[in-house]
Amino acid sequence: MSADVLIELIELTRHLGVPEHEYVILGEGNTSARVDEETYWVKASGSSMVNIGPDGLVLTRFEPVLAMLEAGDLSDGQVKAKLIEAKADPAAPGHPSIEALLHALCLRLPGVTFVGHTHPTLVNAILCSERAEEATAGPVFPDEIVVCGPASAFVPYADPGIPLARAVWKSLTEFTDEHGESPKRVYIRNHGLIALGANSTEVKNITAMAVKVARIVVGAYALGGPRFMSAADIERIHTRPDEHRRRAKLIGAQSPD
Numbered sequence: 001m002s003a004d005v006l007i008e009l010i011e012l013t014r015h016l017g018v019p020e021h022e023y024v025i026l027g028e029g030n031t032s033a034r035v036d037e038e039t040y041w042v043k044a045s046g047s048s049m050v051n052i053g054p055d056g057l058v059l060t061r062f063e064p065v066l067a068m069l070e071a072g073d074l075s076d077g078q079v080k081a082k083l084i085e086a087k088a089d090p091a092a093p094g095h096p097s098i099e100a101l102l103h104a105l106c107l108r109l110p111g112v113t114f115v116g117h118t119h120p121t122l123v124n125a126i127l128c129s130e131r132a133e134e135a136t137a138g139p140v141f142p143d144e145i146v147v148c149g150p151a152s153a154f155v156p157y158a159d160p161g162i163p164l165a166r167a168v169w170k171s172l173t174e175f176t177d178e179h180g181e182s183p184k185r186v187y188i189r190n191h192g193l194i195a196l197g198a199n200s201t202e203v204k205n206i207t208a209m210a211v212k213v214a215r216i217v218v219g220a221y222a223l224g225g226p227r228f229m230s231a232a233d234i235e236r237i238h239t240r241p242d243e244h245r246r247r248a249k250l251i252g253a254q255s256p257d
């Protein structure tokens with residue numbers, strides 16, 4: 001089980017790291033996958049996505065990572081030490097990325113098994129702009145809803161590590177309360193994108209679609225600004241049986257119908 005998940009995660013990580021996608025460069029970005037209730041694989045600190053191997057990912061325990069979010073203020077040194085303590089096998093190479101915290105939170109959401117966090121150039125053109133929140137306020141075309149869901153979560157800028165993880169948790173909780181389901185996309189201001197998927201294919205699809213959306217929205221601002229879809233049109237696309245079937249097919253899953 002753990003080995004199968006690792007193989008799928010390596011393939012996903014390399015895919016997201018391909019330079020031509022412009023999702024990440026150098027050591028940017030990270031990925032994770034849930035193995036069971038207790039453990040998840042997450043990218044090791046400092047490894048590069050495009051040529052990652054098994055040594056670039058660390059099997060990590062949820063419990064000590066999530067406990068850090070409940071703890072008071074921790075110094076950078078304490079955070080690093082606790083992340084190392086959270087390794088399932090202390091003798092394994094590498095230690096979990098600082099963003100292992102936000103991955104743990106995302107992987108605890110219902111239906112989320114794989115997570116990809118990237119810094120796509122086009123998405124960050126929006127997230128590093130004055131209009132970041134306005135520009136990501138809603139879907140602009142039907143296929144965006146099919147692949148990325150009816151809305152996205154938005155997180156204000158926070159220092160990577162515990163402050164960012166706490167800000168992500170607040171945003172995920174608010175989203176789930178409002179929409180009654182987990183988000184598929186999280187935008188972090190001045191930082192990047194998180195794609196939350198039922199499997200690795202869904203993470204790839206969400207990331208690719210978020211980049212296409214960003215290209216379209218930036219283009220729309222040249223022509224007076226994006227025209228977002230109406231709530232009624234969004235709801236219709238999100239709940240149509242044929243779109244449910246298409247969504248399931250896109251990620252290689254069994255149709256719910």
Ligand SMILES: [Zn+2]
Nearest residue numbers: 029117191192
């Ligand atoms: Zn990042």
